Amino acid sequence: MPQTSSSNAYNVVCFGEILWDILPDKAVPGGAPMNVAYHLHRLGERPALLTRTGIDERGKELLTMMESMNIDTTLIQLDYELPTGIVHATPNEQGEMSYEIVAPAAWDHIQYDHDVESVVKNAEYFVFGSLATRNKQSKETLYKLLEIARTKVLDINLRQPFFTREIVEELLSKCDVVKMNISELELITGWFAEYKSIEDRIQLIQDKFNIRSIIITMGADGAVVNFRGSYHRHNGYKVQVADTIGSGDSFLAAFLASVLQNKSPEEALTFASGLGALVASKTGGWPAYNISDIYSLINNTQIIH
Template structure:
């Protein structure tokens, strides 16, 4: 029984240092699995070596890939990733690729109906086939978690607004918050932007990641901040994805908003201190980081 479905892109990040398995939905599923949840992926790969290698990777990480579809025409997704002068990753997301072509299969809707959480993003909505499938599945999804992931030029306002209207939980970063808020007016503070989006789209839970400065969580109008954890950053790939996995796990475990934010920020920091989106770690290391900060 899979309690969480992660929908969308799986791919290879082609970094200067080499190729790493990636895609936010896959990264989130990996971290959910590490945290003791039972996620399943809905995605699509090509009939090529990259696709085969992704399946092998998922199998070694015990992530359910039974619903990853095979495409006979399009290749497995790739992203050319390079760091800018500030150390932030810049992504050239190749298209069209297999995950642009995710279809509704016989077992897809029953799978989504039985899951407690359905995680999706805006990137998988860039192509009509995967977008239509996404909106079909959202009709039957239970708690809908939007990890917005705005990557120019792979989104447009109308589709993003349609996705926001579906969300029960919304996660975004600071620049995404500002970009969306600016569509509707001139808001001076992050709190004002969050409040406007929460009210306009009726989203109970909004989480905004602030990089090294931690995160904000607004639950039904109550704002909780966390200042984050100081670590030596290896790269930021997958940090936000691990943050989301920790958030959902904490919500399932009925932790308080403060405990939820602390746990999520700690895992995000731990992952940022290691290379790649899916580094190995033990859950105990998250608690060690939290306890270490408490002692400071």
């Protein structure tokens, strides 16, 4: 049975897809919201995962895995008709992934109810992505929750063919914080104007959509953050990349956890860069690690120049 907990026990709610990444040689648990929740839990926070899975073997295995790690499953809905989501993930020579996201899937049909409403109202952060809008049911639930969430964090996660310019602009207008990678930043700002500098692109997004903070991950080139009006940059850590599954999700989780723990933006960015590099050096989005492993990497790994 799913674990139970009171609504005020959660400080972050992660909304959206739960699935298996089917790699050439194995299957690993995935989905950006689930990955963020996994890493928040490992970092000592109290995430709730609001999603939906099938009652098939894949769904049962996901629930069993999460419960074995003491990750709260209270808000994971069960679908008696649709299958648990899967994605065919294929790495290139650099370890970067391409994805075929299979439809239909149970997470396309996340339902709204008053228990969910209470949890979202009480959480510090509500994390969501653009992929959750590909089906009418989950999209309608998401939009209702965005009306009541405190701080709305958009992890934009653009995947063809499941987004349009209209949807992206709509989601940007509803969020307080946005995380995207450099390719997504270039794509979105290219809709409006031609810019050369990252800072100008970031400023456009923040000004046009009234966004408080923006986080840009740049793979091997590190990350840049404009946090409440101040810019911070980290050049990243040099590691041997196993694959990039969940690396950006772990980065976001580490940054949010740091802010919740009242760390400075510089400390948050360093810590997030460390965890992102650690996860990229391992296979899949759910590698086992301790917080001490992150600091070991930070203290002993070369920063890319």
